[in-house]
Amino acid sequence: MKNNIDKLFKNECDLERATGEIENYAKFERQETHKIKKYIDEKRSGVYNAIARATAGEMVLLIAETGTGKSYSFINALKKMNIKALFILPNSANVEQAMKEYNVPGAYDLLPAMKALKTGDLAVMTWDKTEQLLDANLKDYIIIVDEIHQTYTDSYRSKAIKNLNNIVTKCKGRIDITATPTKLEFNSYDYIVEYIQEKNTKYDVTLYNNINLEKIIEIINKSENSAVLYNNKKELKYIKESVLKKSDIIHSKNKAESELYKRIMQNSDMKGYELLLNTTTILAGVNIKNKDITDIVVAGFKDPATIKQYVARFRDLKSVRVHIFNNYEDTEASNKVYEVNSIVNINFKRANKLKELYNELNNKRATGFETVGIDLVPFSIDSNVYYSTKNKCYEIDKLFIISNTYARYYNSRTIASLKILLEEYFKDVKIENIEEQDEKRKQEIKEYKEVLKEIKKATLKILEENKKYLVGYEQIKRGSKDFNLMSHLNYNEINEEDCKSVYIKHDIDYLIKKADCYNEIELFSKYVLENNYSLELSWKLANMGNNKRNNIFKKINNLIYRELKEEYPNLVNDNLIEVVAYNYIDKLFGVGTAYTKYNLQELSDDLAVILGDDWKLAINKLGTILKNIFIVKVKQHRNFEALENYLYYKNNKPNIEFIGNDRIQINKIERYITIEDIEKELKLEKGDLTLRNAINIRKKKLLNNLDEVEKAFLNRELDEELKIRKEAKLIEQLEICI
Missing domain, CATH: 3.40.50.300 (P-loop containing nucleotide triphosphate hydrolases)
Known part of the structure; x- marks a missing residue:
């Protein structure tokens, strides 16, 4: 009884505090x-x-x-x-x-x-x-x-x-x-x-205090027709197989194959279907006329505008029930209410200071000549400021500041705050506290996802056997081939009918749909057609996890940057802030340096002086950056004497007392990553030179962005030519005098 009273009192306090969110409603003069x-x-x-x-x-x-x-x-x-x-x-x-x-x-x-x-x-x-x-x-x-x-x-x-x-x-x-x-x-x-x-649909809106698939399934089964917005394809699939409704899942990769999507695009209705399950592929601007929709479910979204936009996709409704499911964290920050626009303005001021600092640095190379060299960065930094290649200076990324500030604010909100924020668009939003998903259901969902993972793994092995016919799969299915695909098919003596017959013979369409392999096939085609990678390399990259694949491309980018810097030292813009940070790391934390997480924290603090306090690199990101530039050897040590054999950043050795089986991990930067290292990581065959060729093409493209006059200017060839001309003129004048 006491717990219930405490809970009710807390809810009342939360709601009273949350009324301050009204300050975040749109204010403007029409x-x-x-x-x-x-x-x-x-x-x-x-x-x-x-x-x-x-x-x-x-x-x-x-x-x-x-x-x-x-x-x-x-x-x-x-x-x-x-x-x-x-x-x-x-x-x-x-x-x-x-x-x-x-x-x-x-x-x-x-x-x-x-x-x-x-x-x-x-x-x-x-x-x-x-x-x-x-x-x-x-x-x-x-x-x-x-x-x-x-x-x-x-x-x-x-x-x-x-x-x-x-x-x-x-x-x-x-x-x-x-x-x-x-x-x-x-x-x-x-x-x-x-x-x-004047006349609006009547929305009966309820907020739930966690994402409970069992409750969502119950709502769907009780509805006449319904729709679900949720950016989780596996859980959408679980819902689809758990309900008693004729349904279809629509996301960006399968929309071309979805009959329900075609129906919505061509007729703006859901005829023949009782349930729409979709990601943000269907959000703003799409019209769906279905008077039988009784329930709309939104899961995992806290932005009131996004919720409002999705709910309003369904036209001609007199009334509809809206169910919004989210997980919430009760933290000190989430219980404070701010005026978001004030936070945005503070971030604008910080970004302005950063912009001035970066431009002051960048202007050191100002020459009065239009070019400042190749704008290539060895790694990226998430910042409120970006380098404009068009204007050749740093500018404030206002959209990033606004969207990031609002997103972080909304995601930190309590359920009481979200209720008030939603009431800008909906009247009398209700809150319903429900039990968390029980352990049995959680285990069932976990096992279901594991089964999906195994099905996908097995399917990709089957698809790999026919991968040469899968290049440009989406284009061939749609009957519209671009120049790259036509050139590829022609060069490899494959025609469209060959591909289609393989699709039928091996039931390719069914396999891709069943195992949701659209993304892998799309990436595979992209790497073959746009990057000119071999089939084997393209297949490996397309089937990697996102983080591993991204790190491969970052290693390639670092390699290109370093090679261009070595071959054409005057052609690369040295004053970009990412390059300044890279040079600092390379010279003071480079080959031969050993480090622990404490040394990384020191480096992070020192880089904050260059990057600005609000945009310093976290130690996890720094560790990844180092491993994308250098070969880093990792070794565990049990005694202090072994630690004396390393050279540390600022000579700050680990301060540790070893007790019993205590160990400390030391990371040592051995050398720069080479193309051979990347090829070895990818397990490429010896004769596969497509990655090397792609790197050379990329370097040529970057160099070709500068014309011959710009190259000559940056290499100081124009100064040399002018000096030669002056000397020739002086000799000529001396000869006349003689």
Whole structure:
């Protein structure tokens, strides 16, 4: 009884404290407001005004509820006004659906951006495709970025987002569209239009205090139709096999094969299915009309905007139950409420100081000449600041700062805080405390995952026997081959029909789907077609764990950097902050140095002076960086005398007393990693030179980024030539005098 009273009291205190989260709701001044019953098309003036202002060079934000027809209204208005426009959507699913629904040219997956641009005045495309427009003339275009909030949540797609931002500056005006504006920088907009919908779906929202698959399965079985958002493919598969509903799992790798995905893209409904199980492949911008949906489950997400966006995918619902499952940690930090925007501003100030420091360092090489050399870094540093190859200086990564700050804040929230944050979008969110998954169910799920792992392992062995026919598998299945694949098939005297007959004979499609090998086959094809690796090397890399594979590529990158630095010492930009950190490690913590975790901590503290206190490298990351540059020998010692034989960083020897069987691990840097070391780790056959060839091609590409004048300037050949000319002129003058 006392425990229950204490728990209730704690919950009340948590809720009282959490009311401060209201300060984190979106705050902005609208210049124009329209009330609508259901759709924006009821009052089009806001849309036409936004387009007119963008055409005049302004930056406009349009806010409207999900399901109000934002894309429909803008695309129709742009068609009528004959305005040249790029309509940018976050995912291929959004573009695919827009192309079908509105009959406009577009670019996603293998469809090229320039072809879409040339087909008509209006083109829809994904963020990723904007990279193909970096050299295009877009001064007559306006750009509309739909679901702009996702640029702040999908920070893992930083390259695509940076390309999108580079394209935006090339267009004459811009419109951003969203239903969830919380993270946006409102002061950057010239004009804000808001549509307020009078009639909304009634959401009955419940928060659960842990992720319990048994409870999720119970909800699904009791529902009429339902949907689940969860970024865990194995557990989605477990749910699928545990429920009594006709269902399908949709994720980025299997969507081309999914019948339910095709149904959603072509008809915007779930006909023939009672349950949709998906990852974030289906999130913002996709329309699903299914009046029979009674329950929506979201598991493992704490960002209120992400939850709101997914829930709103399901159109024409009068009411629906929403179940949100998360695991929570009760820490001192999670119990404190902050205004996130204040934290963002503090991080901006810190980043500005760091930017000034890095640019001061980088400007030491400033010469008045345009080039600063090859911008190649030996390793990457997660930072609020990045080097802009376009502007040749360090800049603040505002999107990274905002998205990272919000993500960390939301993930640290208590269930009471999340309730208040969600009430910006949903009324009267309830909290339900449920028991954690029982041990029997946990063991069952664990064993199920082990079975899936073994099935995948066995399947990949079967697929390996036919790997030469699996190059370009996805393209062959879709019937659209790019130039690289056509060249590969032609060179190896393989035709498309050969591949298809092998797929049928060995039931390849079923095997890949059953064991979920889409990612491995896609990576395998990429390494063969884009990197020109051998079939064997490509297969090994594609089937490695992510960490091991990433470390292989980091070793290759370090090798390329070191070889270029040795061969062309003046052509590499030495003032990039990563290079400065690398040089410090190489000279003061390099070959011959022995270290323990305490020496690594010293190195981390010293590097913080260069990198800035907030971005120093943790000792685990430092240890990995060292092992990607050097061959490190590890030895255990039981006595102090053996420790005297090593050379330590700053000569700081381990201070330890050995008692009984105590041991200490000493790591000694023996030498630099060579291509032979990497080939040995990959167990490549002696005749396989494809990795060496790929490294040489990469080096040539980097060198070719500099023209001959730049190379001559950086190598000081121009100074030498000028000196020779001056000497020749002096000799000529002397001869005249004589």
